Structures are given as structure tokens and as C-alpha cells.
Amino acid sequence: ASETKTRKWEQKQVQIKTLEGEFSVTMWASGTDD
């Protein structure tokens, strides 16, 4: 627990489904621990 971890914001492709059809967008999400 005392380890220092750095978290990054990462770009990710996110799939969206609507009644009109599917598409993908690029969003940001907090990423993996270093």
C-alpha cells in the first residue's frame, strides 16, 4: 500500500449503441497503474 503509483489518462475507443445504430468514439479514461 505504501508503493507510489502513477495513473495516467489514456485514450480509448468506446463503442456506443443507439436505436439508430452503432458507432465508436475516442474518450479518455484513467489508465493503468505504473
Next chain:
Amino acid sequence: RRKRTAEMEGSYDWTPQLIEHGFCAAPVSCFKHAPISEIWDDITVGMKVEVENTDCDEVCEAFPDSFWVATVLRISGYRALLRYEGFGHNAEKDFWVSLCSNDIHPVGWCATIGKPLIPPNTIANKYKDWKDFLKRRLTGARTLPTDFYNKVNDSMKSRFRCGLQLEVVDKNRISQVKVATIQKILGKRLHVRYYDSPPDDNGFWCHEDSPLIHPVGWSRKIGQTLDAYPDYLERMSKKQYSEDDATEDIFIVPKNHTIPGFKFQEGMKLEAIDPLNLSAICAATVMRVLRKEFIMIRIDSYDEDASGADWFCYHSCSPCIFPIGFCAQHGLPLTPPKGYDPTTFTWDSYLTETNTIPAPIHLFNPEVPQHGFIEGMRLEAADLMDPRLVCVATITRVIGRLLRVHFDGWEDEYDQWLDCQSPDIYPVGWCDLVDHKLEGPRVINKTT
């Protein structure tokens, strides 16, 4: 969706207070022991999430639990104010959720389980094709990490389990520890039962990071008085452990900050939070020096008790003990020794009269963490005089790392001085998150 337990009946709901002008909840990141505290700064206002769409009727018949995208407008503790995407400045359908509940999801979650997003009724006719709108609103925006709920679940897991045996400060004789067994764990708070307690005894509650609990064999190692059954004493003397013994590896070890060659000594005077009245800081005496930097102190204002039953064990790095003059330096009232008048008491004359010396300042923990708490912040706090209760509270004073926690609706005499890293304080929404009952502010019924 979580089932509400019977214990949650009557639990206080913060929601009406969250929208009050000036309401300020202490941020989750201030509570290092609280679930997902370490990643809390990754959750921000403006972030997009997928959440159940409750503004629907006919469409919902085809999709019984439809979802839509919402934006986080405000964060208060674990609670967030959300607005469905497409409402613009219309606050009509804004709603509060618990950010760690399974009611909200990262954007993209619905598509992974084949659910289409369905716009709320109020705005359903605003656009012919919602794809373009959502593309514009979501591209480049932030959302929760896909593994968010794994992180929430992992951070809620206790290091302990029911049935483990440990050594716990004896609530009826604070100078000793007593063997106890964990009966229940709720939000990493342990409900323990002393080995010899009668059936009507409610046992004792404390957080798993509490300095009041210790591994088996601790008292023997430290030199603290232990109350245990004969078989336990025999096993400890032979260092024979069972699988139901809570061992050192799952306890918090106090950090040692002492300078080699300098130690507390018996008879030294200091100021200390009264373990039996946490609203008071009192003149105190080091009664015994134990091993591994633990000391037994006695509050000088207590009635005479030659048995030593009222001594209390603090680690020398405890943030609850202070060098003499601490209260005067910060304008706080000091409870003087028994028989002394608080208006005329001075340390100088008391030290002379008792022929004692103050504990040198360099023996005390000088660390003041960057904690982020400020006066007026709201939180949930265990009532340490009845620690099965967690109550709504406000920080009314901050002195370095020391916090004065006031229980809403109660007189100041019930306040508690607590360290900023105390595991007994929690963010707004913690009780709801872990299914612990939250005691609301005391309401006094006024009769006319």
C-alpha cells in the same frame, strides 16, 4: 442492484443536505483508508457515465431497464449529481447517485452487453438522429475506467475474516488487552467479541486499521497486560499459532520516528487526548515504557486509582500525544490535573510541585501530512464512545494534523479530537456504500 439490509432501516440520507448552499463534503481522497481513495482524483466533474434512464415510459416496455449517458455536475463525498446528456441547462431531471454503486457505468458498458442507449422522454424529440449528438458530446470527454468496479470491489475487501482471534483493548479496563474473536465485518469495521463476554455484551467495534487491535502474541512481545484464557496463554508461551490467529502481517505497524538514544521515561509529563473523553486534551504522565516504543500514560485529572486500570497504551509516534504547552500554543483549553483550577494552572509550577520533567519535544511525532481537511467540511464519523455508531459530523477545527469532529445536533462536549489519518472517519456516502447504518443529526423535538 444491491439489496437493502434490515440494519439500514432508518439510515440517514444526506441527499436533502447535498444541495444546500455552502454544503462541503470532505473529498474521498482525504481518507486514505476509504475505498478507492487512491484513484479518487481520476473521477472528475464533467466526466460522462452511463446510467439508468428513469425518464421513460412506452419505450421502456421494449427495454425494461434502459440507459442513457449523463454528465457528472458535482461531487460530494461518494455522491455525484448527474444530468442526462441533452438536457443542456435544464436541471429538471438532475439526480444524485453513489459513484461506487452499480447504478452507474463507464461509457461503452451498454454496448458490451448489447443494450442500446435510449434518450429520456423529456428530450426524445430534440434530435432526429442521436448518433451525431452523442459523437459530438462524447468525443474527447472523460469516462470511468472499464475496470472501475473491480477496483471498487477490491478496495472494499477486508484483510481480516470472521472467526479470527486477536488482542483488543479491553473496553472495561483500558490498561489491558483482551483476547477477542471477529464476529462480523462491515466496511472494514470489525465487530469483535471478548473471549469471556456474557451473552448480553455487545462486544466492541473498530476499524481494521485501528491502533486498538493487535495480532496474537502482541501483548507478550510488548509487555502489555493481557487477559486471556489458559490455553491461549500456553500457546503464546510456546509460540504455537492456529489458523484462526490474526498474525502481524495483516495489521498496521506504527511508523517509528524516534531518534536513537532518546526515549520516553517514566514520570515525564505531556499533554494527551483523554481516551475516555475524546473532546478533552489533558495533562498526563508517562507511567511505564513498554517495548517497541509503546508507552502507558495516565491522565492526571482522573480520580486516584492505584490499580493502574486507567492507564492507556499509546505508541510514541501517536498523533494523540503532545509536548507540554501544545494547548496553550494553539489556544485550546487544557484539562488540568485533578485538584487544579484550569484558570490558574501553569505547567511551570506543576512541574516544580511534582518534581517532574516534561517529555522533550523531539520525542513526539513531528509529521503533519498534507491531508486536505478544512473547517466546515462534512463527513461520517464513528462515535468512539459507542463505536458501533457512525454519525453525520462536521470538522470544526484543524490544528496541523489534528481535527476536531463535531457530531451534528449534539453539544460540543460530545466532540472528538481525531487524527487526520484516523480510520474512524469516512467520506459522505461511505455508510450507504458499505451498508452500514448512518445516524442522522440529533433532532430535538420542541413542544410549544
